[in-house]
Amino acid sequence: MKSLFLFVLVVIAVCLPGCKENRIPNVSEPQLLEMRSTAIEFMKELKGILIKEIQKGSVLNAVSICSDTAQMLTNNFGLQKGIFVKRVSFNNRNSNNFPDEYEKKILNRFSAMHNDGKLDQxxxxxxxxxxxxxxxxxxxxxxxxxxxxxxxxxxxxxxxxIKKLISEKYPNDKAINYKVGDLRGAVSIKKVIE
Ligand code: HEC
Incomplete structure (x- = not known):
């Protein structure tokens, strides 16, 4: 009886960490393709709006239009597809765009890859x-x-x-002093699957 008890204990100890992992399914190919195309589409739409506004008027117009549209698009995009899509950055301009714990972990990973020259399209x-x-x-x-x-x-x-407009709208702006090629942040998609 005592050895059976011990045996059960050992099985639980060995199995628990493994079992927990096994409950999380693997990402499927269609899931990857869906997420990838959603991210690309979202960024294309945002950039399209930005470029259109800059061409229509001045960069100054683009700031005010873009700041509202960015948040609106973020919200609507999510609603349409039943998923949450946003942009996040440690050096965020809009406080809504600060990363959560998971996003921080991945941003740090991207940042390390970027420093090692291993980040690409x-x-x-x-x-x-x-x-x-x-x-x-x-x-x-x-x-x-x-x-x-x-x-x-x-x-x-x-x-x-532009500086004036940005500082009025975003008094805690951290999104400046970037150079071409710098890692600005990431598109982040979150979808409930169960
Ligand atoms: C016309 C001015 C303007 C230009 C040009 C511009 N941005 Fe922004 N950017 C903004 C504003 C304003 C926000 C805040 C938007 C919001 O409220 O969500 C922002 C926010 C962001 C964010 C979200 C994180 C944060 O800081 O809040 C990212 C990422 C970003 N921009 C990347 C880019 C990239 C990459 C480019 C060039 C392809 C670019 N931006 C060009 C004005 C601009």
């Missing part, structure tokens, strides 16, 4: 994680391009008018 992260429900979590890095510097560059690259 194909870099992405996908995982199923448990947190009350099962979530599919996908992230893709966002890099700074030349046109971003009008609003995310250093001192002289951002015009005084």
């Amino acid at each position: 194909t870099t992405e992260s996908i995982e199923i994680v448990e947190g009350g429900a099962m979530y599919l979590r996908y992230m893709k890095p966002i890099l700074i391009q030349a046109e971003c510097l009008n609003c995310h560059g250093s001192g002289t690259q951002i015009s005084p008018e």
Whole structure:
């Protein structure tokens, strides 16, 4: 009896960590393709709005239009597809865009890869994680391009008018002093799968 008890204890001890992992399913190919195309579509739409506004008027117009549209698009995009899509960054302009604990972990990983020169257009992260429900979590890095510097560059690259507008709307702005090729943040998608 005593040895049976011991045996059961050992089985539980060995099995528990393993069993927990086994409950989390693997990411399927269709899930990966869906997340990847959603991220690309979302970024394309955002950039499209930005470029259109800059072409229509001035960069100044783009700041105010873009700041509202970015949040609106973030919310609506999620609603349409039953998933949450947003942009996150440690150096966030909008406080809504600060990463959660999971996003921090992946952003740190992207950042280490970037420092090692191992980050490129194909870099992405996908995982199923448990947190009350099962979530599919996908992230893709966002890099700074030349046109971003009008609003995310250093001192002289951002015009005084834009600086003023940004500081009025975002008094705690941290999203400046970037250079082309810098890691700006990531697109983050969260979808409940169970
Ligand atoms: C016309 C000014 C402007 C330009 C140009 C611009 N941004 Fe932004 N960016 C903003 C504003 C304003 C916000 C805050 C949006 C919000 O309220 O969600 C923002 C927010 C972001 C965020 C979300 C994280 C945060 O800081 O809140 C990312 C990521 C980002 N921009 C990346 C880029 C990239 C990459 C480019 C170039 C392709 C770019 N931006 C060009 C004005 C601009």
